[in-house]
Amino acid sequence: MRFFPWYLTRKDVLGGLFVLAVLCLLIFTYIRFPGFVAQTTGFGPDWDCKSVPQGDPICVKKIAR
Numbered sequence: 001m002r003f004f005p006w007y008l009t010r011k012d013v014l015g016g017l018f019v020l021a022v023l024c025l026l027i028f029t030y031i032r033f034p035g036f037v038a039q040t041t042g043f044g045p046d047w048d049c050k051s052v053p054q055g056d057p058i059c060v061k062k063i064a065r
Contacts (some may be wrong), residue, residue: 046061046062046064047059047060047062048060048062
């Protein structure tokens, strides 16, 4: 089994470009929608949810005015 010399084939380049494209898409989504995961708690707008460092978010129902 020889590790060197290793020549890049067309499949190697296309695979690397595909992985790079997926990583760029994930980074773009994370930057464009930073609080997307925290916002989708399943409660309505009358709930106030705060994320905590460890554990699930804490949600408190807002007082009706």
